[in-house]
Amino acid sequence: MDRKWQEAWTKARIFEANANEQEKFFITIPYPYISGSLHIGHARVVTEADVYARFLRMKGKNVLFPIAFHISGTPVLGISLAIKNKDPQKIDLYKEYVRTYVKNEEEVERIVASFEDPQKIVDFFIPKMKDEFSTLGLSVDWRRSFTSGDIEHQKLVEWQFRKYRKSGYLVQGKYPVLYSVALANAVGEDDIIDGDLDPVEKQEFVLVKFPFGDQMLVAATLRPETLFGQTNVWVNPDVTYSVAQVGKERWIASEECFDKLILQEYNVTKTGTVKGRDLLGKYCTAPFLEKEIIILPSKHCDPDRGTGIVTSVPSDAPFDWMSLKTLQDSEDLCTEYHLDHKEIRKIQPIPIITSKGYGDLPAVTLCQKQGITSVLQKKELTEATQEIYKVGFHTGVMKETCGQYSGMATTKARDEMKAALLTGKKGAIIFETSRPAKARDGSKVVIAVIDKQWFLDFTVGKWKEHAREALKKMEVVPEKYRKQFEDTFLWLDKRPCARRRGLGTKLPFDPRWVIESLSDSTIYMALYPLCHLIRQYKLQEKHLTEDFFDYVLLGEGKADQCGVPRKVLDALHKEFSYWYPFDHRHTFAAHLSNHLSFMIFAHVAIFSKHQWPKKVTFHGMVLSEGEKMSKSKGNVVTLLEVNERYGADTFRAFMCNSTSVESTCNWETAEVEKMKNHLGTLCRILESCIAHRATGPLPKSTLSLISRVERITAQATEKLAAMELRDYATLVLFELMNWYKKGTRKLTREDLARVNEYILTRWLLLLAPLTPHLAEELWQKAGKKGFISIAAWPHADISKINAIAEYKEEFIENIENDIRTVCRLVNVQPKEITLFVADHWKSELVSLVKDLLKETHDQKTIFNAVMKTDLRKRGEDVTKILPALLKDVGKIPTFVLGQEDEQATLHDACADLEQTFGCNIKIMMADKTTEQKARAALPGKPAILVR
C-alpha cells in the first residue's frame, strides 16, 4: 500500500513546489552524508520535518521540502582508498551493502570494484538513498536534489569563499594537527585505532631551557607554574640524547623529540649525541630560580614523551618526590652513578603552592596518605599526580617563594610564567598526543604543525556581532538552546576550514586546499530554489560566475558579465527571492555548536538581513533497544528493514508518538510492534466508519463526543503548529479513538452511522500528516476526491466545544466510580442504590467559594466573606464543609450545576447506571429526605446509599 501511494504522489507531482502567489514555507534538514544504508537515526529528522511540512501544506502554504546529499570530506575517499588497497574488511562490508540491492554476485563484485573511484560510490548510493528515504512517504520535491560534489554546489561554495576572503574572514596561520609520518598526512579520529573509544587529544607542553655550558638542556612540562619548586633535573641514564642546532641555539633532548620538533616547524639540525649517564652529577641553570641545579638519573624519563628530560619539582609532583627519595635512601645507587650521597640528601622539596587540604607539599602529603613508597607504583603515582593537578590548579595560590608571582592564583601564574618563558626565549612549545596512538596502518601518530593553514576567523570585525543579531531575530525551539548558541558564539575563534585531502570544493585562490566538509555546507540551502532551474536552462560551469551568484542571490553585480541571458537570470532571481530565506531548519541538537553556528555565521557574512535564517528546531538522538546504534553492537536498524517489517506509517507514528521531538527516542521492537497493532485497530475502526455512514441530525447524547472531537481538532492544530508532534500524535492516534469508542458505545445503529459520517473525514484529515498512506487509502475508500495529502486541514468548530457537556459526562463517571468504591467497601452486591443531590444552599456555598478562591486562599478571609451572606444561617454546616473544601480545592467541581441540573443529569444517566450496576437507582433531593446519609451530599458529589 505504501509503494502505491508513493508512486501516485510522484506521478501527480503534488509535492513539487514552485514559486507562485501563495504564501510559501521552505523547510530544510541537514543533507545526509552517504555512508551505506540509511538507518532510523537518519529517518528521525526527515520524518519530523515531513509531518510538519505536510501539516503546513494542508493549511494552505506552498511548502518546499527538499533534500540534497553531502559527499565532501574524507570518509568517501577513505572507502575508495580502502577498496583500492584491497582491504578485505571494507570490501566485504560494501559487498554486503550492494547485495541488499543487487542480487547477481558478479554484478556485486563489479560494482564494489568500481568503488575505487569515489564518484562511483556517490553514483551508486545516491539513488538508493533517495529510494530508502522515499519509503518513509516523504513529501519531498526531489527535482531539487543535488550533491555537494555537483558543479552547481562547488561554484556556490567558491563564490562564498571569495566573499569571505574579500571581507577579511579568511586568514592563514600555523596549526597543530594529528599526523602520521608514514602516511605523510593528517589523521582524524576515524583514522586512529580506537580513536572513537579513547579520543586522542593535542597537549601543549612548555619546553624549558636550562643553560648548560654553551648548550641548552631542554625539559618539557605541562605545569610551568611549578618551576619555582625545581630542585634538580632528571635524565634517563640509559638513553642516548641528541644534540641539535635549533635556530641559533644548541639543544640537548631525545632524538624522538627532535623528530617531532621538525614536524612542528622548528629548524633542527642534529649534530651529535650525548649519553644520559654522562650528564649525571653536572649542573645546569634553572629558569626562574636562576641558579644551578644538579642533573640526576631517573629511568622513568621516556624519550618519546616531551624531550626525555624532566625538570624535578618534588613538592608538587609525586613522581619527582618518589624518584628523589629513592636516590636519597640508597647510597649504593648514588655510588653507582658517581653521585655524592651527602649532597643528594641535602635536597629538600620547596613549598610553592598552597592548595586546599594538601598543605605546602602536596606530593609529599599525598604519597604518605596513599601509602606510595616506590617509584614503581606507577598507577598510584599517576592518580596522585592527577589529583594534585586538579586541586592545585583550581584552588591553589602561589606562595612567597615564587617571586613576583607570589599570591597569584595558579591558573593565572601558569599563563604568565609561560608567557615569560616564551618572550624571554627561555622556553618554547611542543605538542604531544595525550596518549600513544597508532593510525590504522600501524604507523605512529604524532603532532605536526601545518604552516599556512587556512582559517575562518570568527573574531574579525563585526562578524560575531552580526551573528548575535541574527540569533536574536531567529526563533529557536526549544528556546533553551538559545543560550547554548550564545555560549558557542563566545568561544568560536579561528576554525581551520580547508584540508589537504578529501572530496569537496577547492579553494578558488589556493587550489592545493580542499574546503573542509563542515565549512562547505553552510549556505547550500540557497541552491534548493535554483539547482533544477540551472539544469533546466542548461547553464554550464562557465556561467556560474561570481557575477551570476551576485545577481541571482543578492540582486546585485553585473548581470551582463556571466553570459546568461537576462531573462534567465531574472527568472532565477525571482524563484530565489520567493523561497529564500528558508523558514525553518530542523536539526539534531548535537549540530548546534558546529554546523548550526557556522550556518548562521555564513549567512550573516554573505546575505543581507532579510535573508537570514528564521527558525531552527532541534530533535534528540535515536537509541536502538536502549543503546547507541553501532555496527559492532549489531543494533543498527536500517530503513530497508523498517520498510519490510513495519511500513512507513507505523514508523512515522512510532517515531512521533514515542517521545517529544527534543528528547531521545528509544527504538524498541516490542513497542513498534504495538504501534503497528494499534494502527491496525485504528484502521478497522475507520473502515467500519466508512462502511456504516448516514447523514442526519446528531442526538443530544453525542454533545460531549462532538465537543471532544472539536477540542481535539483545535488542540492537534495547536500542537502541530508548535511542532509538538508527540502531543499531536497522541491526540489523533489514541485520545480521539478512546473518546470515539466511549462516546459511541451506547448509540443506536442509526445514531452511530450519523456520528461516523461526522467524524470520518475529520479523523482522516487529522491523521494525514502522520500516517499519510493509511489516510490516503481510506480517503479513497470513503469515495473522497483527490489526494488527502493536499486536502484542506480541518477547522475546529469552537462553538461546538461544550465544556459543560464534557463535565456532565465526567460527573456521571465519577459517580460510577464512587458507587463502585462504596460497594467494594461494604462488600455487597447492590439491590438498590439511592443518590442524594446536594441541597441548593450547598451549590451556593461552593459557587461562592469558587469565586472567592480566585482572589485569595486565605481561609479566614473566605470564611468571613461567606458569613456575610445568607449562608450564615447555615453557619454550623458551613464551618464543617469549608475547611475540607479549602484543604483540597480539587474537591470543588469544574462546574457547579445546581440542584436542578444535577438532578436532571442524573436522570438522563439513570438507565445507563441501572444497567451498569444491575439494580434499581433512585434519585432524591437531599433536602427532601430524613435519611442521614443525604447530609453528606456535595455539589458534584451526590451522597450514595447502597442497599
Place this chain on the structure above:
RNA sequence: GCGGACGUGCCGGAGCGGCCAAACGGGACAGGCUUAGGACCUGUUGGCUUAGUGCCUGCGCAGGUUCGAACCCUGCCGUCCGCACCA
C-alpha cells in the same frame, strides 16, 4: 576541566506553584466475549480503611521559601550530551 540537560509509578513518558495517587501509552492481574488463540470490552494495579465517595505516604537525597511545591531556591548524589578541523 568548561558548558548544557536530566532524575516522576512495574516500564516508556506527561505535568513546570493549588483541580495530582499523577495524563497518554505499555505491562501485570481479575472478569467478559470466543471452540481456542488473537483482537475487542469491563474492572484492578502505593499503603491503610468493611457505611464508606476518605485518610496517609509519595515525584533522586537533604534542607529552605510559600497558606500551599513534583513544579521555585540551596547543597549533595547519580545519569546523559557537546567541547571544533570530525561528518
